[in-house]
Amino acid sequence: MPIGASLMPLARIAQSLSQHVIALAAAxxxxxxxxxxxxxxxxxxxxxxxxxxxxxxFGMAVQIGLTAFLVLICAFFPSGWRVLALERSHRDFxxxxxxxxxxxxxxxxxxRxxxxxLSGEFDAVRERLEWLRDHPDLKLLEADILTVAAQMSQQSHRLATIYSEERxxxxxxxxxxxxxxxxxxxxRIQExxxxxxxxxxxxxxVELEEAMVASQLSQLDEQLQSILPALGYRIGDRSPARSGIGADRGAEPAAMTAPMAAEATPSSTPPERTVLRPDNVLPMTAKPAAE
Known part of the structure; x- marks a missing residue:
């Protein structure tokens, strides 16, 4: 290892120490x-x-002169610090x-x-490098970093075109x-x-109401089946039995027209059911003859 390289840390320490001593003396x-x-x-x-x-x-002049000298030396410290910072950044870059x-x-x-x-490779890299140098947030970066970034940007130009801001x-x-x-x-689907x-x-x-109506009609038919025999009437079927509302409707007119069955014509007789009277009940037209 060269002697100068080994003494460089000691020189930096001595330089920093002397600057602090001079600053304290000036103050x-x-x-x-x-x-x-x-x-x-x-x-x-x-x-x-x-x-x-x-x-x-003479003593006053020496005191004032020494004070001014130390203050002037301290005025050069900022420039020296900038030089040291540049040397350190260049050395440790x-x-x-x-x-x-x-x-x-x-x-x-x-x-993007x-x-x-610019379309040429060299011109595109140079254009990007100039733009990066003028960027306010990138002024402290080294030129090598800006060059690498410009080259990378030129290589990814196709991606920037595909994914442009407009697209x-x-x-x-x-x-x-x-x-x-x-x-x-x-x-619309929810609606x-x-x-x-x-x-x-x-x-x-609606189906529940229809079922209730059918149940009520069935109960009405059962009630008629139980009440009419007590009144001397019974319901007989002339055609095959039907289930449901239609059968109940056929029974109702027969019960209502039972007293007039003897006077009605054959065409007025219900087609499905007829009311049969017992033998001891005579028709209205036969009573005068019997008397």
């Missing part, structure tokens, strides 16, 4: 000089003469993927927006329209399902 001398100027304590006193001529204010990613992302987004127009916005609008149509169709459920409920209610 101390500035405070002492300000106190002397305000009369808080006396000025520095030194016995000096220029030939045979004494210099009574490594291409960090974070910086490359940030620069590439900025260039790629600009490419159509900022770059992505058009695709999003299309998907939003399709989603809206799907939601409207879903709403149709609600109507279908209402119809099914209504149908069940």
């Amino acid at each position: 101390g001398m500035a405070g002492v000089t300000m106190g002397s100027a305000l009369g808080l304590w006396p000025w520095l006193s030194l016995e000096a003469a220029w030939g045979d001529r004494p210099l009574p204010a 490594r291409i960090a993927m974070k910086d490359v990613t940030a620069a590439y992302h900025a260039a790629h987004m600009a490419d 927006e159509g900022v770059f127009t 992505v916005a058009r695709a999003r609008d299309f998907l939003a329209q399709r989603q809206q149509e799907a939601e409207e169709q879903q709403k 149709a399902l609600a109507i279908c459920r209402e119809i099914l409920r209504w149908n069940s209610q």
